Amino acid sequence: MMHMDAEVFEALVVDELDQLPDEMVEGLDNVVFVVEGRPEDGTLGLLGLYDGLALTERERYGMGELPDRIVVYREPHLARCADEAQLRDEVHTTLVHEIAHFYGIDDDRLHELGWA
Template structure:
């Protein structure tokens, strides 16, 4: 059995599979969001969010939620979902009760939820994490 953690490329492939599993109405708008997979959150993000421990940040959405966008908005850059591999792997190891693909999908759904402006009920209907 291979116990090596997935590479960044393999991790991204799992994240893209989670995006592909979104309900059809959300797949197209999700494709407009840049997906970045990094080992660790960049220092400038940790500083902006006032987070001291990089293990505390598994993912991040940067952008304007679709429910708040206006044709008058002048974006500073593309909407972006960040996934941070090492904090997700640490959570996966600590939990020990969930498949890595499921944890990645959980983080992906929650970050895209920010983009879509979903309520907690919307998230729960798509990401049945508690089951």
Template sequence: MVEVEPERFEEMVTEALDGLPDELGELMSNVAVTVQHEAGPRGLRGLYRGIPLTRRSNFYAGALPDQITIYHRAICAMCNSEAEVVEQVRRTVIHEVGHHFGIGDARLRQLGW
């Protein structure tokens, strides 16, 4: 396990989001990304809650934002260096953003995420 200060971890999440291709960032809609500094649910490094873009219809108007949560302690617990944390944060952010675009876990695993 590696210790990463909360502020630095949040910077890593911001950097991962900023590293997404501009085309994807422009397509993201009504989604909030947050960091939970506790471990979160067992076995999870991140969690997407919401209605994926592919399932939204005319009835979606006025919905609360989707939420992507990145779990600080869970990620740090599996890493041995800050560089590993940076890479795991990037992978987790991409995985959860994939869910926002309607991509399921099985397909994300096939794609290497």
């Protein structure tokens, strides 16, 4: 298991987010990115989570709505990766996966595309 403190991991996530294509992130309206240690159940199997209502499921959406959240879990990533290069790849994949859920792409389609 890799070791990396929370601040360094968060900076890595921000760096990977900054490297995503503009077309992918331009449409992210009212979305916050959060880094947490582990999922609520304490397991290490979940790398990220989209908490919100996908664009394809929204009938109305406007002012006053709480932001959707994309959560990246630090400890599961560190448990899965052997070095920083692998960690960056895994964080990148997690970000793409969770952003895809925002756009309404489900897990089956993500598997077909190689992002799950």
